[in-house]
Amino acid sequence: MPADTYQPGSKDDFDRLYQTAYPRVFRTLSAILADPEAAEDCTQDAFVQAFQAWPRWRPDAPAEAWVHRIAVNRALSYRRGVKLRAVGEVLRRLGRPAPAKDPADEATRPDLLTALRGIPPKLAAAIVLRHYHGYNNREIAAALGVSERTVGTRLHQAGERLRTVLEADFSLGAPSAFPSDKRESYAED
Amino acid sequence: MPKTEDDPLGPEFSRRLRGELDRVQPRFSSPRYLAASGRRVTWRLAPAVLGVSLIGILALSLFAATGSPNPVVWSERVVTAIHPNGATPTPSATPQEHRGARPATPSRQGEDNSSPEPSERPEPTEQPEPTEQPEPTGRPEPAESPEPAQSHSGDSSQVRPGSGSSGGGDSGSD
Numbered sequence: 290m291p292a293d294t295y296q297p298g299s300k301d302d303f304d305r306l307y308q309t310a311y312p313r314v315f316r317t318l319s320a321i322l323a324d325p326e327a328a329e330d331c332t333q334d335a336f337v338q339a340f341q342a343w344p345r346w347r348p349d350a351p352a353e354a355w356v357h358r359i360a361v362n363r364a365l366s367y368r369r370g371v372k373l374r375a376v377g378e379v380l381r382r383l384g385r386p387a388p389a390k391d392p393a394d395e396a397t398r399p400d401l402l403t404a405l406r407g408i409p410p411k412l413a414a415a416i417v418l419r420h421y422h423g424y425n426n427r428e429i430a431a432a433l434g435v436s437e438r439t440v441g442t443r444l445h446q447a448g449e450r451l452r453t454v455l456e457a458d459f460s461l462g463a464p465s466a467f468p469s470d471k472r473e474s475y476a477e478d
Numbered sequence: 479m480p481k482t483e484d485d486p487l488g489p490e491f492s493r494r495l496r497g498e499l500d501r502v503q504p505r506f507s508s509p510r511y512l513a514a515s516g517r518r519v520t521w522r523l524a525p526a527v528l529g530v531s532l533i534g535i536l537a538l539s540l541f542a543a544t545g546s547p548n549p550v551v552w553s554e555r556v557v558t559a560i561h562p563n564g565a566t567p568t569p570s571a572t573p574q575e576h577r578g579a580r581p582a583t584p585s586r587q588g589e590d591n592s593s594p595e596p597s598e599r600p601e602p603t604e605q606p607e608p609t610e611q612p613e614p615t616g617r618p619e620p621a622e623s624p625e626p627a628q629s630h631s632g633d634s635s636q637v638r639p640g641s642g643s644s645g646g647g648d649s650g651s652d
Contacts, residue, residue, distance in 0.1 A: 307509055315504040320495075325502070333510040340511035401498050420492040421499050448487045 295352045298344035307336055310353045313422060314360045320402055320417045321364045321410045331367050335360035354424070354432035361414045361433060368410055404454045412447035419444060 295302040311332065318328040339346075339356050346355060405413045411433065418424040418432055426437045426444075433440065540552040 303511075307511070311509075312504050316499045316502050319502045320499060325505075329505060329507065332504070333507070336509065337511045337514045340514065401494055402502075405495075416487075417495070417499070420487070420495050451487060451491075 295346075295348065297346045297348065303340055303343050306352050306356070310356050311336065313353065314356055316421065317357060317414065317417045318360055318364050320405045320421075321361070321413050322367065323403075323406050327367055328364075331363045332360055335363045338363070350431045351428060354428050357414075357418065357432040358434050361410070364414075365410055401455070404451055407454060408447060408450045412443050412450065415440060415443040416447045416451065 295306060314335065315328055315332045318331050319325060322328045322331065335356060338359050346352065405416065414433060415429055418429045424432065426440045429440045429444075430437045433443075435443075540549075540555075541547055544551050544555045546552070
């Protein structure tokens with residue numbers, strides 16, 4: 290993460306940060322949120338907030354970790370409101386048939402991401418930041434706003450939960466034969 | 479799969495997670511922060527616009543009240559409206575005190591001296607006429623009254639009859 294190449298308040302630098310970090314932040318939120326549109330909305334909202342606070346950003350923390358922190362918090366807020374929105378959605382669709390599911394989408398849906406969405410989002414975020422983005426504990430702590438000790442605890446808890454869930458269905462190395470359909474089912478935060 | 483204490487899921491999990499997340503491609507969408515920046519500038523200018531509007535409304539109302547576009551006239555009008563009497567000594571004084579204190583103020587006395595009343599002042603100086611009316615010489619009563627208090631004024635008249643009677647006595651004795 291080129292943290293020292295960004296100047297706080299520079300719009301050109303923020304444009305560069307957006308081009309670099311937007312796909313990575315979007316994938317992080319995709320591992321937390323089941324709905325890709327929600328992940329995109331939260332990612333965009335996170336960059337809006339980051340742009341408004343960009344003049345106050347301090348280069349002592351990596352810029353991408355800083356945006357990750359905003360985005361994860363935004364995703365947590367979104368997930369807290371999912372239950373209320375789900376009730377409204379059920380009432381709105383009352384009496385109508387459920388939308389047809391795309392078989393191709395179901396066939397390509399990764400079950401590892403489904404398992405990630407089944408654990409608490411703070412644990413899932415720590416897993417993605419470590420195993421996908423390659424952050425170390427200090428960078429994860431900066432991205433999540435917690436101490437490094439808390440990061441170690443979360444990584445351990447997330448590993449235990451994922452191993453329990455994944456080994457119950459299939460081995461970690463085998464592809465999924467029966468992708469589950471838990472599109473909007475989240476674990477407790 | 480080698481699994482360590484620090485990485486209980488092993489490298490296979492990282493490889494598989496990387497492969498699945500790389501398949502997730504974000505849709506192309508324009509950055510929202512570019513649109514939000516315009517609204518942000520608008521809200522940042524809102525206080526200045528509000529202040530300029532208030533000043534403009536105030537200036538128009540003052541222009542309508544005074545009929546003059548000169549701000550100096552506005553300030554004079556405001557001062558006149560706030561202080562209609564410039565001679566009030568203290569703003570804390572009650573109206574009763576003002577009424578009682580007004581005749582004693584030196585400024586009012588100065589106004590009286592400068593007024594054309596001095597032409598009426600000579601009236602008391604011309605009044606000795608009434609004092610001259612009760613002349614003791616013109617009145618016979620003080621001369622005839624036997625009061626001793628008026629003996630000073632009638633000494634000359636009393637001396638004359640006395641001197642006359644004494645002279646008559648002499649002639650009578652003759």
